[in-house]
Amino acid sequence: xxxxxxxxxxxxxxxxxxxxxxxxxxxxxxxxxxxxxxxxxxxxxxxxxxxxxxxxxxxxxxxxxxxxxxxxxxxxxxxxxxxxxxxxxxxxxxxxxxxxxxxxxxxxxxxxxxxxxxxxxxxxxxxxxxxxxxxxxxxxxxxxxxxxxxxxxxxxxxxxxxxxxxxxxxxxxxxxxxxxxxxxxxxxxxxxxxxxxxxxxxxxxxxxxxxxxxxxxxxxxxxxxxxxxxxxxxxxxxxxxxxxxxxxxxxxxxxxxxxxxxxxxxxxxxxxxxxxxxxxxxxxxxxxxxxxxxxxxxxxxxxxxxxxxxxxxxxxxxxxxxxxxxxxxxxxxxxxxxxxxxxxxxxxxxxxxxxxxxxxxxxxxxxxxxxxxxxxxxxxxxxxxxxxxxxxxxxxxxxxxxxxxxxxxxxxxxxxxxxxxxxxxxxxxxxxxxxxxxxxxxxxxxxxxxxxxxxxxxxxxxxxxxxxxxxxxxxxxxxxxxxxxxxxxxxxxxxxxxxxxxxxxxxxxxxxxxxxxxxxxxxxxxxx
Amino acid sequence: xxxxxxxxxxxxxxxxxxxxxxxxxxxxxxxxxxxxxxxxxxxxxxxxxxxxxxxxxxxxxxxxxxxxxxxxxxxxxxxxxxxxxxxxxxxxxxxxxxxxxxxxxxxxxxxxxxxxxxxxxxxxxxxxxxxxxxxxxxxxxxxxxxxxxxxxxxxxxxxxxxxxxxxxxxxxxxxxxxxxxxxxxxxxxxxxxxxxxxxxxxxxxxxxxxxxxxxxxxxxxxxxxxxxxxxxxxxxxxxxxxxxxxxxxxxxxxxxxxxxxxxxxxxxxxxxxxxxxxxxxxxxxxxxxxxxxxxxxxxxxxxxxxxxxxxxxxxxxxxxxxxxxxxxxxxxxxxxxxxxxxxxxxxxxxxxxxxxxxxxxxxxxxxxxxxxxxxxx
Numbered sequence: 001x002x003x004x005x006x007x008x009x010x011x012x013x014x015x016x017x018x019x020x021x022x023x024x025x026x027x028x029x030x031x032x033x034x035x036x037x038x039x040x041x042x043x044x045x046x047x048x049x050x051x052x053x054x055x056x057x058x059x060x061x062x063x064x065x066x067x068x069x070x071x072x073x074x075x076x077x078x079x080x081x082x083x084x085x086x087x088x089x090x091x092x093x094x095x096x097x098x099x100x101x102x103x104x105x106x107x108x109x110x111x112x113x114x115x116x117x118x119x120x121x122x123x124x125x126x127x128x129x130x131x132x133x134x135x136x137x138x139x140x141x142x143x144x145x146x147x148x149x150x151x152x153x154x155x156x157x158x159x160x161x162x163x164x165x166x167x168x169x170x171x172x173x174x175x176x177x178x179x180x181x182x183x184x185x186x187x188x189x190x191x192x193x194x195x196x197x198x199x200x201x202x203x204x205x206x207x208x209x210x211x212x213x214x215x216x217x218x219x220x221x222x223x224x225x226x227x228x229x230x231x232x233x234x235x236x237x238x239x240x241x242x243x244x245x246x247x248x249x250x251x252x253x254x255x256x257x258x259x260x261x262x263x264x265x266x267x268x269x270x271x272x273x274x275x276x277x278x279x280x281x282x283x284x285x286x287x288x289x290x291x292x293x294x295x296x297x298x299x300x301x302x303x304x305x306x307x308x309x310x311x312x313x314x315x316x317x318x319x320x321x322x323x324x325x326x327x328x329x330x331x332x333x334x335x336x337x338x339x340x341x342x343x344x345x346x347x348x349x350x351x352x353x354x355x356x357x358x359x360x361x362x363x364x365x366x367x368x369x370x371x372x373x374x375x376x377x378x379x380x381x382x383x384x385x386x387x388x389x390x391x392x393x394x395x396x397x398x399x400x401x402x403x404x405x406x407x408x409x410x411x412x413x414x415x416x417x418x419x420x421x422x423x424x425x426x427x428x429x430x431x432x433x434x435x436x437x438x439x440x441x442x443x444x445x446x447x448x449x450x451x452x453x454x455x456x457x458x459x460x461x462x463x464x465x466x467x468x469x470x471x472x473x474x475x476x477x478x479x480x481x482x483x484x485x486x487x488x489x490x491x492x493x494x495x496x497x498x499x500x501x502x503x504x505x506x507x508x509x510x511x512x513x514x515x516x517x518x519x520x521x522x523x524x525x526x527x528x
Numbered sequence: 529x530x531x532x533x534x535x536x537x538x539x540x541x542x543x544x545x546x547x548x549x550x551x552x553x554x555x556x557x558x559x560x561x562x563x564x565x566x567x568x569x570x571x572x573x574x575x576x577x578x579x580x581x582x583x584x585x586x587x588x589x590x591x592x593x594x595x596x597x598x599x600x601x602x603x604x605x606x607x608x609x610x611x612x613x614x615x616x617x618x619x620x621x622x623x624x625x626x627x628x629x630x631x632x633x634x635x636x637x638x639x640x641x642x643x644x645x646x647x648x649x650x651x652x653x654x655x656x657x658x659x660x661x662x663x664x665x666x667x668x669x670x671x672x673x674x675x676x677x678x679x680x681x682x683x684x685x686x687x688x689x690x691x692x693x694x695x696x697x698x699x700x701x702x703x704x705x706x707x708x709x710x711x712x713x714x715x716x717x718x719x720x721x722x723x724x725x726x727x728x729x730x731x732x733x734x735x736x737x738x739x740x741x742x743x744x745x746x747x748x749x750x751x752x753x754x755x756x757x758x759x760x761x762x763x764x765x766x767x768x769x770x771x772x773x774x775x776x777x778x779x780x781x782x783x784x785x786x787x788x789x790x791x792x793x794x795x796x797x798x799x800x801x802x803x804x805x806x807x808x809x810x811x812x813x814x815x816x817x818x819x820x821x822x823x824x825x826x827x828x829x830x831x832x833x834x835x836x837x838x839x840x841x842x843x844x845x846x847x848x849x850x851x852x853x854x855x856x857x858x859x860x861x862x863x864x865x866x867x868x869x870x871x872x873x874x875x876x877x878x879x880x881x882x883x884x885x886x887x888x889x890x891x892x893x894x895x896x897x898x899x900x901x902x903x904x905x
Contacts, residue, residue, distance in 0.1 A: 005785065005809045006808060006809065022745075026715075033715075033716035034714075034716055145904075146904075178783070180782075180783065181876070182875075182877065183784055183876035183902070183903050186874055186878075187901075190883070190887030191874040191883045191900065193899055197884055202897050211891070215892045217893075220891050221897050224897055225900075226871060226897075228901070228902065229904060240871055241861045242857065242871075244870075244872045244873070246872070246874055246886060248873045248877075250905070253902055269858070277831060277835075281831075284835075286835065286850055288850060290831075292824070292825055294798055294822075298879025302809065303783075310779050310879055313776035313791040314825070317830045323875075323879075324882040324885040326851075333852060333855035334855045336893045338893075346881040347880070350880065368807060423815070435821045435822070436692060437820055438692075440692045441746070512904065514904040
């Protein structure tokens with residue numbers, strides 16, 4: 001997030017898109033609801049499903065799946081034509097406005113209505129509400145990113161915020177909500193193929209030299225590596241031979257699971273390090289037992305870039321060991337000694353080689369976490385990014401045309417499928433499914449469908465329905481719901497037994513490599 | 529020259545800001561005024577009246593939580609009149625339900641009959657499930673009162689426990705309304721409200737249905753703010769006593785909000801989770817997963833030994849054998865097929881320190897940039 005969670009209550013207008021916030025970030029959603037109910041903020045929700053937050057919204061726009069760039073361009077079209085842009089901000093802080101203006105010129109609300117299905121007047125109202133706000137905050141999640149145009153969608157939201165000067169101040173920002181406890185930290189720490197910790201590029205020779213010196217090695221490759229969504233096909237082709245998987249369960253979470261499963265089985269050697277024998281671990285050659293968060297010391301970085309302490313409360317079960325200790329032992333056995341007395345020693349090394357974490361220490365975050373960037377021991381941390389300038393200096397507008405999602409409905413596959421999470425389960429369910437109460441509330445996968453579609457397919461609530469895509473087929477229970485829009489079904493992806501990801505499309509965003517989980521074409525029929 | 533506004537509390541002259549209540553000024557200056565219904569961050573209701581104070585010139589005692597401080601106001605927080613009022617309020621509350629903490633009084637015949645009745649209604653022979661963790665009990669001790677001054681009232685509503693997470697014990701509810709405020713003003717789930725009138729008053733969900741059939745999302749905010757034993761975690765009720773547990777502050781392991789939590793540990797197991805009050809980002813709030821989804825930690829299905837697959841089946845191995853095998857196979861495959869033939873999936877579940885180590889292992893040891901995690905998934 002460019003801004004903090006608490007900052008949401010400072011906004012005059014909040015635009016939530018592609019985030020079912022009350023189910024996936026429940027505590028954060030309370031900030032949104034309080035802002036609306038008690039602080040007079042206006043809420044715009046843009047989402048194809050009638051999610052809970054729509055009940056709090058002043059405006060709810062319901063776009064067709066995969067049409068985000070179109071409605072965002074449409075809002076900018078109205079904002080420019082009606083003079084609601086922040087000219088001073090555009091002049092002083094940005095570049096590329098002319099190119100943007102030219103592209104969005106044709107996205108007038110009537111043209112956009114044809115693509116998105118959003119009534120032109122509703123789009124105008126949303127543009128005016130957002131454009132006139134003193135401080136407007138954008139919150140988004142995987143509904144924006146998990147598309148073949150995910151990067152375009154995010155850039156478009158950034159365009160919208162820059163155009164109206166809604167960055168760098170309290171109550172503003174472009175705020176992605178991170179779905180996992182430490183997905184921010186995994187990115188910050190170089191768990192990505194193109195960067196070391198602190199987003200230092202592997203292609204920057206000076207950085208590579210610095211890391212080689214710090215680690216006492218040579219020969220670190222300077223070409224970006226493979227994303228997970230590229231590793232899987234490479235395994236399928238036999239070019240990736242061995243994989244070391246730590247605390248991930250791609251055999252439920254990856255797109256097009258049938259293909260992913262074949263690919264992983266094709267590896268010469270698979271190590272899985274986990275706390276449970278997950279679907280993925282069952283395919284491993286070696287399984288290493290690790291410890292869970294309650295059994296170790298360390299830090300997590302949350303969605304607002306706040307680095308917070310994790311503290312050991314329990315002894316780990318059996319012979320299980322902290323993930324870092326296991327990896328250090330493997331490294332040492334491969335001839336490179338990695339030895340640390342404790343997690344704090346690792347954190348101190350992180351601070352030494354990572355400029356954005358340089359000023360952090362366990363002592364400083366003992367009571368309350370700090371927001372990176374925190375470049376020095378005296379620096380108070382950075383709750384709000386881009387207050388004076390952007391990382392590259394001026395913010396660059398990206399002029400982006402809408403392109404349709406990779407897979408469209410047709411006669412053979414006439415319905416759209418979109419996937420996501422639900423309140424009572426978490427990701428692939430390895431943790432939440434151990435709690436009886438959560439399973440009582442959410443025992444199995446379901447197919448959320450509108451009443452009209454259910455009637456058309458002669459399906460009643462509770463029936464079993466067969467859902468097929470070009471890639472696979474599952475059977476799950478029908479849930480007729482007012483949340484669903486006609487023509488689109490929703491299936492949560494948590495449940496391995498009726499894994500939504502047997503159906504999803506592995507088509508990737510060309511820049512981020514994210515799969516298009518949010519749109520694919522399916523057909524449905526009543527199961528016997 | 530501007531003159532600052534002064535309020536006198538217990539003889540101390542104190543400055544205050546506009547809109548501050550007597551309670552806020554007092555707390556800011558270390559003067560303790562007891563409260564029950566007051567919930568920080570919500571609109572004060574003055575419902576329980578335990579915070580009443582004497583204000584010179586006022587005809588009645590004033591609730592400190594919702595009386596604004598005013599210039600030249602003179603306040604006494606523990607005067608005989610105040611103490612008498614508080615004692616009466618506490619006595620009435622103690623008489624109003626199954627407050628079997630021995631505070632209700634054990635010096636007459638009545639106690640045995642009362643305790644037997646509570647035991648039967650409660651299905652437990654132990655004293656109150658929140659004994660030692662109850663604001664009402666604390667106040668009864670502080671003001672040295674018991675409940676037998678008034679006849680015990682009839683419990684009109686049976687215990688509700690037909691959901692997996694929360695037991696609602698109306699016999700112990702003092703109708704302070706903190707749960708309603710937590711639900712409607714903090715979490716804004718609007719699942720519960722006051723229902724019925726007068727002696728029939730009750731906190732209800734969805735027109736007086738069980739929580740499981742209402743809009744309740746089991747965040748448990750109401751349980752955390754309940755000052756008495758009316759709302760208790762089902763799994764912890766009568767099983768977990770506060771003096772038996774150690775509490776460790778850490779960060780929640782579910783979504784990316786990073787809620788600060790306290791793990792309550794008993795006999796080497798997590799038995800309860802609460803939110804850390806007054807600390808960002810969550811200020812005590814949690815969701816159903818963070819508060820109740822901790823069984824995986826103590827699950828019997830946890831892996832406890834390294835496993836090596838032989839002929840399609842896993843067998844247990846010791847660490848040396850497993851680590852040697854992993855190191856050996858990776859070395860072999862890198863030597864034969866090059867560094868680009870291996871990859872590491874690190875994890876959004878593990879710590880920064882562990883992600884950094886995975887990044888160092890991939891780049892410095894395996895000499896590959898093939899490292900990623902599930903950020904995209």
